[in-house]
């Protein structure tokens with residue numbers, strides 16, 4: 001079975017823990033887009049792990065982890081992750097990690113360009129994570145990127161690198177007034193961090209196709225959420241890759257295959273890292289309290305996340321563009337202290353109410369319309385069955401499910417592996 005776990009909202013929905021849960025029994029877990037600009041946090045018996053590049057299945061024995069051609073890979077960062085895992089006693093070998101020969105390398109100059117551009121934008125910056133993601137995807141589509149498989153032929157790589165650095169240097173000097181680039185430091189970086197990765201590099205498409213033919217279970221894990229998708233998200237405050245389930249087979253290396261199941265992950269309230277329209281944003285003390293209860297600080301950057309009530313307008317749009325068959329509602333426990341829980345059920349834009357998620361400047365003018373639901377005012381982290389939840393919590397989940405028009409099959413009530421409830425498929 002080919003299943004994808006994807007984000008319904010702005011990212012940080014808790015996809016990492018769902019992948020950790022559902023990867024048990026899977027043959028392979030695959031990352032198919034993005035780079036080290038976001039992170040999954042997985043908590044299990046071995047500790048707390050932040051994974052920016054490695055698929056979450058790396059923490060499970062017997063699971064093969066694949067980094068697909070749709071990814072962009074900062075080699076230095078990847079090494080850092082591998083070393084930290086090995087230090088914690090987690091094996092990372094060519095048997096349990098396979099990197100696509102077509103995946104794009106994110107070199108240090110793209111990281112630098114990301115910073116130069118954010119600084120040029122000043123107050124109007126997009127809130128980039130400054131990890132080089134937008135410049136490197138730009139390079140890819142301008143056909144000026146280096147790919148993992150090129151590391152196997154240093155002579156050819158060296159020739160391409162000379163051309164690309166000459167071209168990139170024009171942008172550095174001409175656009176940003178920065179010093180020119182030279183190929184030598186990039187070359188040394190590629191050799192130092194890239195060459196030792198070669199044993200992991202292969203045609204991941206061929207490998208996955210073989211698994212699919214044998215009907216092995218493959219799990220595709222997305223980074224970020226639907227609202228950060230380059231085509232369907234809150235452009236230009238999006239990521240530079242496709243975060244949608246539909247892209248999973250392409251970004252993984254099996255473009256001819258179709259997913260059997262899409263599991264959308266959404267949070268019991270809203271959070272958003274970085275800039276861009278966020279109609280339900282809760283400021284002041286109420287926002288601080290929710291941020292604190294939810295521990296809402298970016299896994300990749302440590303930045304405080306913007307927080308707010310559940311946004312059913314944005315989430316229903318997310319469910320639609322992801323084509324979700326079922327949903328996992330995470331972090332329900334975080335709402336346990338609230339006497340009353342508001343849910344945004346519509347936007348008011350220019351005096352008119354709508355339940356459709358708009359694009360462009362209309363979103364900046366959207367004001368949330370709330371319905372308040374009663375809170376449950378007691379901890380729920382110990383609940384493992386639906387019946388153990390307070391009736392108000394059950395009513396909250398039912399209400400969200402009705403608004404989403406998609407079954408909620410999992411609830412999570414705490415960060416630990418076993419703190420979840422299977423809700424059954426209605």
Ligand code: GDP
Pocket residue numbers: 007011012013014015016017038039040041042043224294295298299330331332333334412413414415
């Ligand atoms: P991802 O990128 O979608 O995997 O999301 P993150 O890993 O950045 O954010 C999820 C964070 O919430 C992590 O710190 C998790 O340990 C934590 N978390 C996940 N599920 C729950 C939950 O049900 N309750 C609480 N309190 N924390 C959770």
